[in-house]
Amino acid sequence: MSVTTDAAAARPAAEVRLPGVGLFAGGLTALLALIVGIPLLMVVLMSLRTGFPGEGGPLTLTNFAAVYSNSGTYKVLGNTLLFATGTVFVALLFAVPLVWLLMRTDLPFKGAIYVLMTVGILIPVFLRTIAWILLLSPRIGLVNQWARQLFGMEQPLLSLYNIPGMAVIQGVSFVPSAFFMLAAAYRTMDPALEEAAYTSGVSKLQTFLRINVPITLPAIAGVMVYLFMTAIAVFEVPAIIGYPARIIVLSALIFTSTNPPTGLPNYGLAGAYGAVMLAAGLLLAYFYVRLVQHGKKYTVITGRGYRPREIALGRWKWAALAFALLYLAMEVFIPFLVLVWVSLLPHLQVPSAEAFAQVSLENFRHIFDHVGALPFVNTAILMFVVPTVTMVLSVLVSWIVVRTNVSFRGALDTLAFLPHAIPGILLAVGLAYLGLAYRSWFPVYGTVAIIAIAHTITWIAYGTRTTNGVMIQVHRELEEAGKVSGASTRTVLGRIVLPLIAAGIFNSWIWISMLSYREVTMALTLGTRKNVVISTIVWQFWGNGWVPQVAALGVVLVLFAVIVVGGLKIAFGHLGEWQS
């Protein structure tokens, strides 16, 4: 994500000049323009139409008039801005120190922390939110009950039914994403500046704040754009915490416009609401690109060989570990404990002697009755197809951007970054509209393919940032040697470049696979009976009131994830980020 955002500009002088490369790059640019542009075009089109998809009709500004003449819209925009900003703040508050601690210091138990962070991703946000309700609900929350008993407080000590509460829960759930996106920047950072600071007697904290943070600012800015756009698009926490308290955010409005709780869908309104989201995304993307263009001073890959030295934390070691454990408690331990507790009960209840008497494994026995095989099959398809297609496209894009002299490589790089600025829900609504209104041209509505397309478009930005980064690190001499020996471009790419960047690609593949597994907003927006996936099942179970059953499913999934992630770590421990 990080160091390579200006990859086209930062590329070394020697470049591949090959006949046909321009044509290939042109084709790839056109493909990306199509897959990114068409859903956006659909959003614009639907915002200018009334009626259902496929009904046609004249273009009109009615939807914009309805949306932007309503004062409620501005309240929603304000809520959205506060929620998204708060979410990004909370996520970075944890992620930046954590990534520094895990990538640059001698923090104990790094391997275990790394695996637990990965496992945390697999606990559905819904279930994590339910856990926090059981802890912090004003009326039944255990923390508030204890506070009443201990201090005789009449009012609840804490409540999560407000924007800060929503931001904390959502922000903590974003930490792994931010962490893995920043990891490459911190891992590959040239330690010369840090070492100079230490030699000059600057403290570790000051070095972190005045060297590490500024030097990775483009990376952090990229993560901020990504998190902000994700935060304005997610709707799990807004649905569970915000909606009951009437804190409505933009994503909820767009979702309920196309999936209304009462009445019929209004895609036109969804488009009009989405326009402001899109404008915000493009504006952010613009500022981000500007920042990167001015950011050559931030270049941290020097080309010379080095191996970052681990910083000894000394007496701060245990404080740092406590910080990591605090995060893990919020992200993994507490939610998982609650998950286990709920999964053993016949109905949801706070811990009590009576509740303990009802504990059984009954919900585990009926998991497959409630779920069936289809969501697992569809999820497995997504977890394989989405990262594979994304990484193939990413490698091709990065190869052109980093390794060739094609004149429009900068435009291609920006195009590949653009999905970062498009909220997932908007992309999904655009694809749904396309699938419904133009079924004969795009006959994938209701299939798992349409979700795979949405996920691929969304994460191609992440994929290309990673592949740009790893490709820059591969020295050109090897490719040149291959060319001198008579190898074709395809052979050089397949036999030299790919093996060298395999570790980075594998890391990204795994990460995108997990993101695809847990993504719910797009999958729900595009969901039908036939393309149901595990993440949407969790949402449905919540809607059905089947919380103990979904908790049992969650426990099984988390245990499964621990085994798989742990196994992968052991098997591929020598590769990239799997190395802790």
Added chain:
Amino acid sequence: MKSHAAVLAAAAFLLHCATLAAAPIDDLVAKAKKEGTLELLAPSTLGPQGAQALAAAFNKKYGLNAKVNYSPSNNMVGDVAKVVTQEAAGARPEWDVMVVTDAHHATLWLRKLHQPFHYAKLGVDPRWVQYDNGTVIMANQFVYPAYNKTALSDKDVPKRWEDLLDRKWKGGKLGMSTTTHHLARLAAGSWGEQRTTEFVKALAKQDLVLGTMGALYTRLQTGEILAIATLTDSYINTAKKAGAPIIHADKIEPVVSPAYNAGVPKGATDPNTGALFAIFLTTVEGQNLWEQYGGQTSAFIPGTTAYKYAQGKKVLYMKPEQAETIDRLSTDYGKILGFQ
């Protein structure tokens, strides 16, 4: 000889009658045998085990081997909206048979989105056939406010609908689900539109906790909210099975009684299997299984649990001529309550 001839003639006549009577359903069974998997949308409270039991009995009764895919519905508005949207786009509906309430079928009926079958000719009591042969009534729900009996004292249990407007419910203690058609039925029935709309507006000022019925049911179990303005008996049955302390405030009248109707959406992939399944749900086997798993029976069949329960109570049933009013008011009340 003469008597033999008379017996033979009578037998032939009976056989002919039997053939005539049996023919339509046999025809339907034959057509269903040529179709594939049955996509069933039914309330989430039926549960997967209930759907499996119904599927097994359905196949046994008609000699079929149909695979039944059950989609639990927790948002019937959304499911019906999907059918409307997909039809407008020229796509097939996702389901072959939809078991949703009469109010939700009304949305389809008003847009002519049912595939009609001569259900009466197929053996269904004509009194149970609704929406121009589009659906059959197969069960009745009963709707009251519901509360958590461990969290709410007896004196606070509402005795009238208007009790929900008391100040004591302010501040997120009362939930209201997306099933605004429950309130629209009061408007179309004995309360009238003006009184009900005022009631809904006052209700909206109670700082209600909003959500789907299932989500609110979950919050009610934990005691996070103390009551829900309207909850169907399906959830009360579920709570009873799980030992959750959720019960109806069943002294309140009028009792709202949405009917579950089964109908085939226009353009369904396997319409004949869908129609046959709808018919099956009205048979003794279907009714017994639905009662066992879903918890309801038809209030129009003498002797059923629902029929007995409704005796002596002021029960509001929806009539097809109220469809337009209920459809309109459901949306309007959704806006007033803050769902849109």
